[in-house]
Amino acid sequence: MNSTTDSAKLDRITGVKISSVTLPLPTGISDAKVLTGRQKPMTEVAVLFAEITTAAGLQGIGISYSKRAGGPGQFAHARELAPALLGEDPSDIAKIWDKLMWAGASVGRSGLSVQAIAAFDVALWDLKAKRAGLPLAKLLGAHRDSVRCYNTSGGFLHAPIEEVLDRATESLDRGIAGIKIKVGHPDNRVDLARVTAVREKVGDAVPLMIDANQQWDRPTARRMCRAFDPHGLVWIEEPLDAYDFEGHAQLANTFDTPIATGEMLTSVAEHAELIRTGIDIVQPDAPRVGGITRFLEIMALADRKNLQLAPHFVMEVHVHLAAAYPREPWVEHFEWFDPLFNERLEIAGGRMHLSARPGLGVTISDQARAWTVAEHHIGS
Known part of the structure; x- marks a missing residue:
């Protein structure tokens, strides 16, 4: 061995612990999928x-x-895969991802199978950044130390408009830049009235987004996009089914308001087809696509097409990834995960700021441990 190899800091994975935590939500959450009868209100994550x-x-x-x-399915699959990590060099993240994927290849390369892998993948990236003594964004190569952020959790359809307006004001007072509210009500007039009320409340200068959660058909989406064009929205999100790539492309090519989608896709291949067909803003979710390793591939595809990036949910991870994107992105603010961690992200001046803590910069709270419903540990 030469001197460089002799001095390299090699390491091995000796222990893996997985935990399934049931996070309760203060109130049942309803978006358009609930109002159309496709889902029940969400009470936990x-x-x-x-x-x-x-x-x-x-x-x-x-x-x-x-x-x-x-949730139980993700935990069960992760439990099956965990032994494959033992003895591996944690720096070989791409190799480990492939090993885990092939271990469960018979259940596919998207959906639940890769979402179980995602927890391991994110942990490996967190560990790698900690070894370097850097925040994850700096390890990846940050383009900025803060990212524009908008709040979604105050704009659900179950909330009366008065509450939505109050929550929007509270978010802006906290230093959050933009507001997103849910649309897709069976009565289109309700959507128009709610968006008009929010726009009048926050003013024309505040970035405002809307999200239909896939509940419009193509004719309805065209009508609603036309009606919302004068409102100066930052984007209209998921106006159509998540896999209607051509429909989203047609809307993006027809209307002034940008069209955003991607959060429900669960593989690089699906995002590649979405990007190839045409979209304005891509919204990948690292846990849903298999972790940071796969998210970075989607970032590269989006960058090549000069697209905007607005990752979905899990701001504790996505603030790092968005900071490493060449074009100014957005990060979605949800306070739902706050009880799970001991640390908080700093928000000021309309932006979510990176901390100087290494890795993701978060540690699991005692409350999260108390909400644990299943756990499994192997190794030392």
Whole structure:
């Protein structure tokens, strides 16, 4: 071996712990999928934590999640995969991702199978950044130290408009830049009235987005996009089914208001087709697509097409990824995960700021441990 190899800090994975945590929500959450009868109100989020330890005494924390159904399935698949991590060099993240994917290849390369892998993948990236003594964004190569942020959690359809207006004001007072509210009500006039009321309340200068959660057909989407064009929206999100790539492209090519989608896609291949067909703003979700490794591939595809990026949910992870995107992105603010971590992200001046803490910069709280419904540990 030469001197460079002799001095390299090699390491091995010696222990893996996975935990299934049921995060309760203060009130039942309803978007357009509830009002159209396709789903019931959401009362909890199933969170999958992965904690990976190494022979050198380092630890990485990873996270995935499922809304409504799927949490027990993610945990079960992660439990099956966990033994494959032992003995691996934690720096070989792409190699490990492939190993885990092939271990469960018979259940596919998207959906629940890769969402279980995501928790391990995020933990490995957290660990790698900690080894370097850097925030994850700096390890990846940050373009900025803060990212524009907007709030979604105050704009659900179950909330009366008075509450939505109050929550919008509270968010702006906290230093959040933009407001997103849910649309897709069976009565289109309700959507128009709610968006008009919010625009009048916050003023023309505040960035305002709307999200139909896939509940419009193509004719309705065209009518609604035309009606909302004068409102100066930053984007209209998921006006159509998530897999109607051509329909979204047609809307993007027809109307002035940008069209955004992508959060429900669960693979790089699906995002590649969305980007190829045509969209204005891509909204990948790292836990849903298999973790940071796969998210970075989607970022590269979006950058090549000069697209805007607005990652979905899990701001604790996505603030780092968005900071590493060449074009100015957006990050979605939800306070739902706050009880799971001991740290808080700083928000000021309309932006979410990176901390100087290494890795993701978060540690799992005692409250999260108390909400744990299942756990599994292997190794030392």
